[in-house]
Amino acid sequence: MENFSFKNTTDIRFGADRIDNELRDAVSQFGKNVLLTYGGGSIKKSGLYERVIEALDGLHVVELTGIAPNPKIESVREGQQLVKSQNIDVILAVGGGSVIDASKVIASSKFYDSDPWELVVDSSKRLTIDQLPVVDILTLSATGTEMNQGSVISNPETNQKLGTYGPNTPAISFLDPTLTYSVSKWQTAAGSIDIFSHLAEQYFDQSKNNDVKSGLIEGLMRTVIKWAPVALETPDNYDARANLMWASTMALNGLAHTGNVNGWTVHPIEHELSAYYDITHGIGLGILTPHWMTFALHADTQTQFADFGRHVWQLSGDDQIVATQAIRATADWIASLGVPTTLPGVDINQTTHFEAMAKSAVTVGQLDKAYVPLTTADVIALYEASM
Numbered sequence: 001m002e003n004f005s006f007k008n009t010t011d012i013r014f015g016a017d018r019i020d021n022e023l024r025d026a027v028s029q030f031g032k033n034v035l036l037t038y039g040g041g042s043i044k045k046s047g048l049y050e051r052v053i054e055a056l057d058g059l060h061v062v063e064l065t066g067i068a069p070n071p072k073i074e075s076v077r078e079g080q081q082l083v084k085s086q087n088i089d090v091i092l093a094v095g096g097g098s099v100i101d102a103s104k105v106i107a108s109s110k111f112y113d114s115d116p117w118e119l120v121v122d123s124s125k126r127l128t129i130d131q132l133p134v135v136d137i138l139t140l141s142a143t144g145t146e147m148n149q150g151s152v153i154s155n156p157e158t159n160q161k162l163g164t165y166g167p168n169t170p171a172i173s174f175l176d177p178t179l180t181y182s183v184s185k186w187q188t189a190a191g192s193i194d195i196f197s198h199l200a201e202q203y204f205d206q207s208k209n210n211d212v213k214s215g216l217i218e219g220l221m222r223t224v225i226k227w228a229p230v231a232l233e234t235p236d237n238y239d240a241r242a243n244l245m246w247a248s249t250m251a252l253n254g255l256a257h258t259g260n261v262n263g264w265t266v267h268p269i270e271h272e273l274s275a276y277y278d279i280t281h282g283i284g285l286g287i288l289t290p291h292w293m294t295f296a297l298h299a300d301t302q303t304q305f306a307d308f309g310r311h312v313w314q315l316s317g318d319d320q321i322v323a324t325q326a327i328r329a330t331a332d333w334i335a336s337l338g339v340p341t342t343l344p345g346v347d348i349n350q351t352t353h354f355e356a357m358a359k360s361a362v363t364v365g366q367l368d369k370a371y372v373p374l375t376t377a378d379v380i381a382l383y384e385a386s387m
C-alpha cells in the first residue's frame with residue numbers, strides 16, 4: 001500500500017425529504033445572494049423546483065438554467081458573469097453530475113478575471129484562487145461529484161472534454177434517493193455503469209496487498225450489480241435507489257483509491273467519444289470496458305482479474321478460467337441493462353476521428369503510465385473492436 005493523504009469535508013445529508021426542513025439554513029449560512037443552477041427542466045417536471053424556491057423564500061435567488069449533459073464551457077461563462085455581477089455568496093446546484101460539475105467551476109470563476117476555459121485547461125490555477133461554497137441536491141446517481149473536487153467540462157469548438165479539480169468538495173450535499181425515482185431507464189443504466197467503471201478504474205491497480213481498498217471496492221461493485229436491475233425494473237424502489245446513490249458517492253469520494261499507484265484508463269478513452277460525439281458518458285464506458293478488460297488480461301494481471309471474478313462475480317475454478325469468465329460476466333451485466341454495446345449503437349459509424357481521439361486520450365490520460373500501459377495504436381484498436 002502506497003502512502004496517501006485523505007481529507008473530505010463535504011457535509012452529507014442522506015435521506016428522503018430532508019431539503020424541506022434543512023435547505024434554507026444549509027444555504028443561507030453562506031449569505032443571502034444565491035445562484036440556483038439546474039439543467040434542462042427535469043426539476044420543474046418533478047416538482048423539485050417549487051420545493052427549492054419555497055425553501056429559499058426571502059433570499060436573493062438568481063437562476064442559471066439549461067446546463068446540458070456533458071456541460072459546455074458556455075454555461076460556465078454565463079455563470080461567471082452572474083456570480084460576479086450579482087455578487088453571489090453561494091451556489092445551489094440542483095441536478096446530476098453535469099449541473100454540479102459546471103457549478104463547481106463557476107464557483108472558482110468568481111475569483112478569476114479571464115475566460116474560465118483557462119481554469120479547465122490549466123486546472124492548477126484553481127488551486128491558487130478562492131472558490132464559492134457549493135451546496136447541491138443530487139438528482140442522479142452516477143458521478144460521485146457530490147463528494148469530490150472534480151468537474152468535467154466540454155468545449156465543442158475544440159472537441160475537448162477535460163477534467164479539472166478545485167480546492168474544495170461541495171460544502172453540503174443532499175442525497176435524497178426519492179429524487180432519483182424519475183430518472184429514465186437510459187440514465188439509470190448509464191449512471192450505474194459509470195459507478196461500476198469508477199470502481200473498476202481504481203480496483204485494477206499495481207499496488208500490492210491493498211486489501212482495504214480491494215474489499216471496499218468489491219463490496220461496492222456487488223452493490224451496483226445487484227441494485228441496478230432492480231431500479232430499472234421498479235424505479236421507485238427506495239432500497240435500490242438508496243444503494244445506488246450511496247455507492248455513487250462512495251465510489252468516487254477518494255476512499256476507493258487510497259494506497260493506489262496508477263491513474264485511470266477507460267475514462268480518458270471515453271471522454272474522447274463524448275468530446276467528439278456528445279454521447280452519454282456511462283453508455284460509452286459500457287461499450288469500452290469489456291474490450292479494455294480483454295486487452296488488459298495477461299499473465300501479470302491474471303491474478304487480479306481472478307480475484308475480481310471470485311469476490312465480485314462469485315466464480316470458482318482456476319485463475320485463467322475465472323479471469324476470462326469475469327470479463328464475460330461484466331459484459332453480460334452491462335448488456336442486461338438494455339444499453340447499446342457497440343459504437344454504431346450510439347451512431348458512431350465512422351473511424352475518421354479515431355486517431356486524433358486516441359492520441360489525445362494517451363496524452364491527457366497519461367496512458368503510458370496506466371495499470372496496463374496503452375499506446376495510440378492500442379487505443380485505436382480498442383475503438384475499432386467496439387465497432
Ligand code: NZQ
Binds near residue numbers: 098179
Ligand atoms: O438536464 P435535466 O433536465 O436535469 O435532465 C438530466 C439530463 O438530461 C437528466 N436527469 C437528471 N436527474 C434527473 C433527470 N431526469 C429525470 N429525473 C431526474 N431526477 O439526466 C440527464 C443526464 O444528466 P447528467 O447530469 O448529464 O448525468 P450524470 O450525472 O451522469 O453526469 C454526467 C457528467 O458528469 C461527468 C461526465 O463526464 C458527464 O459530463 N463526470 C463527472 C465526474 C466527476 N465530477 O467526478 C466523474 C465522472 O467520471 C464523469 O466523467
Ligand code: ZN
Binds near residue numbers: 198
Ligand atoms: Zn465516470
